[in-house]
Amino acid sequence: xxxxxxxxxxxxxxxxxxxxxxxxxxxxxxxxxxxxxxxxxxxxxxxxxxxxxxxxxxxxxxxxxxxxxxxxxxxxxxxxxxxxxxxxxxxxxxxxxxxxxxxxxxxxxxxxxxxxxxxxxxx
Numbered sequence: 001x002x003x004x005x006x007x008x009x010x011x012x013x014x015x016x017x018x019x020x021x022x023x024x025x026x027x028x029x030x031x032x033x034x035x036x037x038x039x040x041x042x043x044x045x046x047x048x049x050x051x052x053x054x055x056x057x058x059x060x061x062x063x064x065x066x067x068x069x070x071x072x073x074x075x076x077x078x079x080x081x082x083x084x085x086x087x088x089x090x091x092x093x094x095x096x097x098x099x100x101x102x103x104x105x106x107x108x109x110x111x112x113x114x115x116x117x118x119x120x121x122x123x
Contacts, residue, residue, distance in 0.1 A: 019111075019112040019113075024081070024110060024112075025075065025076070025079070025080060025081045025110070025111040025112060026075075026081040026082055026083075026108040026109065026110060026111055027073055027074055027075030027076075027081075027082055027108070027109065027111035028073070028074045028075075028082055028086075028087050028090065028105060028106060028107075028108060028109070029071075029072075029073050029074075029106040029109065030071065030072070030073075030074060030090065030094075030103065030104065030105045030106065031069060031070070031071035031103065031104045032069070032070055032071075032094055032100050032101075032102065032103035032104070033067070033068055033069050033100070033101040033102045033103070034068040034069065034070070034099055034100065034101060035068075035098070035099050035100070035101045036068050038098055038099035039099035041063060041065050041068065041070075043099075044070065044099055044100075045063065045070060047097070047099075048070060051093055052074065052090075053077075055086070055089070056076065056077050056078065057074055057075065057076060057077055057082070057086070058074070058075055058076065058077040059072050059073070059074050060072050060073045060075075061073060068101075073111075074090060075111045081108075081111070082108065083108075084108065087105060087107075087108060090105060091103070091105050
């Protein structure tokens with residue numbers, strides 16, 4: 001357990017500053033592969049960004065042209081957490097896109113402290 005995650009009694013102000021306790025925020029690590037014959041990398045990335053921005057989410061990541069893959073971390077653009085419902089919405093959107101060959105969407109994880117590599121749930 002890291003010092004930040006220890007069970008020390010902390011003031012509300014400090015818990016907020018450290019993003020712990022009731023101020024903990026969650027996001028999602030994800031990866032998806034493209035079908036280059038249906039959409040170019042740039043088109044796919046633009047469609048993905050359009051979708052996440054319409055939800056008020058932010059995405060840190062990118063992709064590889066040679067492997068036709070996009071990966072990164074999805075979280076709320078403003079302060080706050082993604083929920084399991086948000087995770088399912090992202091999974092459903094990816095599954096509905098004909099140009100997405102496959103996708104892996106991990107469980108919710110702490111957006112500030114990780115774990116960055118957790119068990120993956122395949123959608």
